[in-house]
Amino acid sequence: xxxxxxxxxxxxxxxxxxxxxxxxxxxxxxxxxxxxxxxxxxxxxxxxxxxxxxxxxxxxxxxxxxxxxxxxxxxxxxxxxxxxxxxxxxxxxxxxxxxxxxxxxxxxxxxxxxxxxxxxxxxxxxxxxxxxxxxxxxxxxxxxxxxxxxxxxxxxxxxxxxxxxxxxxxxxxxxxxxxxxxxxxxxxxxxxxxxxxxxxxxxxxxxxxxxxxxxxxxxxxxxxxxxxxxxxxxxxxxxxxxxxxxxxxxxxxxxxxxxxxxxxxxxxxxxxxxxxxxxxxxxxxxxxxxxxxxxxxxxxxxxxxxxxxxxxxxxxxxxxxxxxxxxxxxxxxxxxxxx
Amino acid sequence: xxxxxxxxxxxxxxxxxxxxxxxxxxxxxxxxxxxxxxxxxxxxxxxxxxxxxxxxxxxxxxxxxxxxxxxxxxxxxxxxxxxxxxxxxxxxxxxxxxxxxxxxxxxxxxxxxxxxxxxxxxxxxxxxxxxxxxxxxxxxxxxxxxxxxxxxxxxxxxxxxxxxxxxxxxxxxxxxxxxxxxxxxxxxxxxxxxxxxxxxxxxxxxxxxxxxxxxxxxxxxxxxxxxxxxxxxxxxxxxxxxxxxxxxxxxxxxxxxxxxxxxxxxxxxxxxxxxxxxxxxxxxxxxxxxxxxxxxxxxxxxxxxxxxxxxxxxxxxxxxxxxxxxxxxxxxxxxxxxx
Numbered sequence: 001x002x003x004x005x006x007x008x009x010x011x012x013x014x015x016x017x018x019x020x021x022x023x024x025x026x027x028x029x030x031x032x033x034x035x036x037x038x039x040x041x042x043x044x045x046x047x048x049x050x051x052x053x054x055x056x057x058x059x060x061x062x063x064x065x066x067x068x069x070x071x072x073x074x075x076x077x078x079x080x081x082x083x084x085x086x087x088x089x090x091x092x093x094x095x096x097x098x099x100x101x102x103x104x105x106x107x108x109x110x111x112x113x114x115x116x117x118x119x120x121x122x123x124x125x126x127x128x129x130x131x132x133x134x135x136x137x138x139x140x141x142x143x144x145x146x147x148x149x150x151x152x153x154x155x156x157x158x159x160x161x162x163x164x165x166x167x168x169x170x171x172x173x174x175x176x177x178x179x180x181x182x183x184x185x186x187x188x189x190x191x192x193x194x195x196x197x198x199x200x201x202x203x204x205x206x207x208x209x210x211x212x213x214x215x216x217x218x219x220x221x222x223x224x225x226x227x228x229x230x231x232x233x234x235x236x237x238x239x240x241x242x243x244x245x246x247x248x249x250x251x252x253x254x255x256x257x258x259x260x261x262x263x264x265x266x267x268x269x270x271x272x273x274x275x276x277x278x279x280x281x282x283x284x285x286x287x288x289x290x291x292x293x294x295x296x297x298x299x300x301x302x303x304x305x306x307x308x309x310x311x312x313x314x315x316x317x318x319x320x321x322x323x324x325x326x327x328x329x330x331x332x333x334x335x336x337x338x339x
Numbered sequence: 340x341x342x343x344x345x346x347x348x349x350x351x352x353x354x355x356x357x358x359x360x361x362x363x364x365x366x367x368x369x370x371x372x373x374x375x376x377x378x379x380x381x382x383x384x385x386x387x388x389x390x391x392x393x394x395x396x397x398x399x400x401x402x403x404x405x406x407x408x409x410x411x412x413x414x415x416x417x418x419x420x421x422x423x424x425x426x427x428x429x430x431x432x433x434x435x436x437x438x439x440x441x442x443x444x445x446x447x448x449x450x451x452x453x454x455x456x457x458x459x460x461x462x463x464x465x466x467x468x469x470x471x472x473x474x475x476x477x478x479x480x481x482x483x484x485x486x487x488x489x490x491x492x493x494x495x496x497x498x499x500x501x502x503x504x505x506x507x508x509x510x511x512x513x514x515x516x517x518x519x520x521x522x523x524x525x526x527x528x529x530x531x532x533x534x535x536x537x538x539x540x541x542x543x544x545x546x547x548x549x550x551x552x553x554x555x556x557x558x559x560x561x562x563x564x565x566x567x568x569x570x571x572x573x574x575x576x577x578x579x580x581x582x583x584x585x586x587x588x589x590x591x592x593x594x595x596x597x598x599x600x601x602x603x604x605x606x607x608x609x610x611x612x613x614x615x616x617x618x619x620x621x622x623x624x625x626x627x628x629x630x631x632x633x634x635x636x637x638x639x640x641x642x643x644x645x646x647x648x649x650x651x652x653x654x655x656x657x658x659x660x661x662x663x664x665x666x667x668x669x670x671x672x673x674x675x676x677x678x
Binding site for chain 2: 132133143146147178180187188189210211212213214215216226227228230231232233234235236237238239240241242243245246247249250251253256257259260261262263264267270271274
C-alpha cells in the first residue's frame with residue numbers, strides 16, 4: 001500500500017504531520033508519500049531517523065488553507081498538496097489519501113478528482129463517535145451535505161456498514177437511523193421513507209434510534225443527515241468539555257474536594273482520554289471512487305499516526321469495491337420507492 | 340390566577356401531582372383546580388393539610404394515557420382531565436393549564452381546544468435546557484413539529500424571546516439559530532432563510548450558533564426545528580447520564596479511587612443536580628391561544644411544585660397577548676419573503 005499524506009493541511013502542518021508519518025512508518029511496511037513544499041517537509045524529516053525507502057516527498061508548491069473557498073480552491077490551486085495528492089490516488093500512484101486540511105475542500109476534492117462512485121448520489125463524511133467505556137461507532141453523515149433525501153440515508157447506512165465491518169473488523173454491524181422515537185412511522189417524511197429503504201438493504205438494520213441511546217452504544221453505524229450529524233458531534237464535544245470543566249471547578253472548590261481530587265487524579269485523566277479523538281483515527285469520506293480520510297484540523301503527531309495505521313484497511317480491504325458491489329441492491333430498493 | 344392542573348397525567352398521577360399542588364399552594368395565593376377522577380384525587384388530598392379555599396377538584400371521568408393516539412384521544416375522550424382542563428382555560432374558567440400527560444395529546448389539544456393564535460402557523464413545544472453552572476435557557480421547538488419552514492423558526496424565536504423575557508425575567512434575551520457554522524449563509528435553505536427573517540425581527544437575534552456552544556450558554560433562546568430540538572435534548576440527557584455512570588464506575592475502581600470519591604461525595608451530588616430537570620419547571624406550549632405547560636411524564640411532587648410556581652408568569656405577565664401583539668411584525672417579515 002502507498003499512503004498519500006497531505007503534508008501541508010492542518011493547524012500543525014508540516015511539523016506534526018511529518019512526525020506522525022515517521023511514527024506510523026516505524027510500525028508498518030507500507031510506503032508513505034508526503035505531498036507538499038519539499039524544503040519544509042525535508043527540514044522536518046531531518047529531525048528523525050526513518051527508513052528512507054518507506055517515506056518519500058512529492059513536491060507541491062501551493063497550499064489550500066481553511067480560508068479558501070472549497071470549490072475555487074480545488075479548481076484553481078492545481079499545484080496544491082491536496083489536489084496533487086488526490087490526483088495521485090485517482091491515477092493509481094497511491095492507494096489512500098489522508099489530510100488534516102480544509103474539510104470542505106476535501107469533500108469537494110473527493111467528488112471532483114476521485115469522482116463519485118457510479119450509483120452513489122451523495123458521498124458522505126463519516127465520523128468516529130466515541131462510546132464511553134466501549135468501542136467507538138461510526139456516524140454518517142457528519143456534514144458533507146446539510147440536507148438528505150431518503151435514498152441518501154440508505155446509501156449512508158450501507159456504506160457505513162461496509163466500512164465498520166472491514167475497517168473496524170466488526171461483523172454484522174448494527175445500523176440505526178436517528179429519529180424522534182423508536183417506533184416505525186416516526187419522524188419526517190424523509191426518515192419514514194429511509195426507514196423503509198434501510199429495512200430492505202442487505203445490512204443489519206436495527207431500526208430507529210433516539211439520540212438518548214447513541215452515547216450508550218445503541219448501534220455501530222449511526223445514520224442521519226449532515227445537519228443532524230453535525231449537531232450530534234458538536235453537542236457531544238461541547239457538553240463533554242463543559243461537564244469536565246464543571247467537574248474541575250467543583251473538585252478544586254474547598255480543601256476536602258481538593259484532597260479527593262488528588263486521589264482521583266488518574267481516574268479523571270482516564271475520563272478525559274475517553275473523549276480524545278486522536279486515539280480513534282480519522283473520518284473517512286465514503287462514496288468517492290478511492291480511499292480518503294479526513295483528520296481533525298488540530299491533529300497532532302499521535303492523531304496522524306493513528307489515522308494512518310487505523311485507516312489503511314479502507315484501501316487494503318477494498319472498501320471502495322465493496323461499495324460498488326452493493327450498488328445494484330441499492331438501485332433496486334430506490335427504484336421500488338419511485339414506482 | 341387560577342391554575343388548572345391535570346390530576347391524571349404522568350407516571351406518578353394522581354399521587355405526586357396532588358402532593359406537588361399542595362406544596363405549591365403553600366407558597367402562593369393563586370387557586371389550583373385539580374381536574375380528574377374525584378375520588379382518587381380526594382383520597383390523595385386527604386393526606387395533607389392545605390387551604391381548602393385554594394385547592395379545588397373538578398371531576399373528569401376519563402384519562403388520556405400515553406398509549407392513546409393524540410388526535411383520537413382529544414376528539415373522543417371529551418370527559419378526560421386533559422380535554423376538560425384545556426376547555427376550562429378556553430372558556431375563561433382558568434388561566435393556565437399544566438399537565439404531565441401524553442405530550443402529543445397536549446400539543447394536539449392545545450391546537451384543537453385553545454386554538455392557534457391567529458397569525459401563528461405552528462405552535463411549538465419549548466423546553467428548558469440546563470446550562471451547567473449557569474442559568475437555563477429555552478429551546479424552541481422541542482418536538483411539536485418534526486419539520487419546519489423558515490417562518491416557523493421566525494415564530495419560534497419571537498415567541499421564545501417573549502417567554503424568556505416575561506417568565507424568566509431576563510431582559511433582551513439572546514436568540515440564536517442552531518446551524519452548521521456561525522457565518523451567515525451556512526446551513527440548509529430553511530436555516531439560511533430563517534437567518535434573514537430572524538435578523539429582521541424585533542428581538543435580540545445573535546445569529547447562528549453551533550451545537551458546541553449551546554451547553555456553554557451561547558444564547559437564552561435556542562431556535563431549531565423539532566427534529567433537531569429532540570436530538571439536542573435527548574442527546575444531552577443520554578450523554579450526561581453516561582458520563583455520570585462512567586464517573587461512578589471509575590470512582591469505585593480501586594481503594595484509592597473510593598477514598599477520593601468519599602471526599603467528593605457532596606460535589607458529585609451537586610453535579611447530578613445540575614441535570615435535574617425537576618428544578619427548572621415545565622415546558623410551555625407556545626403559539627396557542629392560552630397558557631399551557633407540559634411537565635415531564637415522570638414528574639415527582641417537587642417538579643410539579645416548581646412547574647406551577649415558575650409557570651404562573653406565563654399567564655400573569657400576559658405572554659399570549661404579547662405574542663398576539665408581535666404578529667403584525669412577523670407577518671410583514673414573512674410577506675417580504677414571499678415577494
